[in-house]
Amino acid sequence: MTSFERPTLVRDGVYDHLRRAVLDGDLAPGERLGEVELGAQLGVSRTPIREALMRLTQDGLLIAEANKGVRVRTLSAAEARDTYVVREELDGLAAALAAQHHTPADAAALRAALNELHAAPGSDYRAQTRLDLAFHRAITHAAHNAALNDLNRDLEQRVALIKHQTRTYNAHPQTDAQHAALLDAILARDHDAARDAARTHVRTFAALVLNDLQPRSTP
Template structure:
């Protein structure tokens, strides 16, 4: 069925934004085949903007273009997930250390608000939990005051969003929340090295949970 398709600027940009949002929202889970003709018909556009959108998404790491087979939503390997989270641990550890030295009051208040929201959301509100968790981590990077570090961190957003397809229900788990609070309290107290260690430990703990979930998912599904 043809979808209502809003064109924000150009058809090319609209196709890209629509497909990107659909992938990150889980409408097209990892491994989903992305047929140009079917997508073009659904969006009410020609195949050219769809093809260009998929090439752009491939550059971001959200789509794989397989010779003679076409495109599919990228399926990350455990090794790739481990690499992403190790880089993220480095970024967030340094961000927490710098944030503890600066302690910007308005950002610390917003970080606390994000954690309070996570505590009040119902268990089934995975989308809202993911958003609040992401806001907490983004605020930590902003609190560092290092814009280059913040930009590097956000360069992982697309791949992290893809990984979250497997783990949306883990963002507000009791252990994750306890670790979030440990990071915030260390930052708030100006304990720079403690904050860095807490942030790294949180990311690496979450990495292990992601890897277990991913291994289970890969056992249940088969992608060629």
């Protein structure tokens, strides 16, 4: 929340900055975002701040109440469950399409992403989360489907919000094996196996996260 780069337009800089802050968990779910305060922190007027907040609200990362400002969105346990149901379907589709359409460059990127993820220290929650996301993005990218990529962006954001509410740790005995199986199936161009592997992975992971989320109250 200190310095920030402007791409060309101030509002885009603010948007990127705040989006990352929410997705990285620097802004906690439920936290209120005041326009004047943000403007002072980033050294810009309220106008680009407002426009960035508007976009983030439309993304579903923030919740706006009329005349009451915006807050970082919190998802109920039910919404979290719903999200993983959809994610299972869409991740499965992404894996199947990636198996069918991936290029040699995609294959290299997928291998690299998984290697990075395996190399990350198991104790580093943020790095783990970031690299896991990168791996899944590589799969979606390899699917070469623009609509899927757009929708997946929304889902990624929801999952990030859920994770920050639960602080569920990524590591799991089966995670590495599942990732490997998924990658193998994609590279082998076996779209059915890839779809199954992706769906299984989402299911196990969802069970983990939802188990953590369940005990808490659902505001």
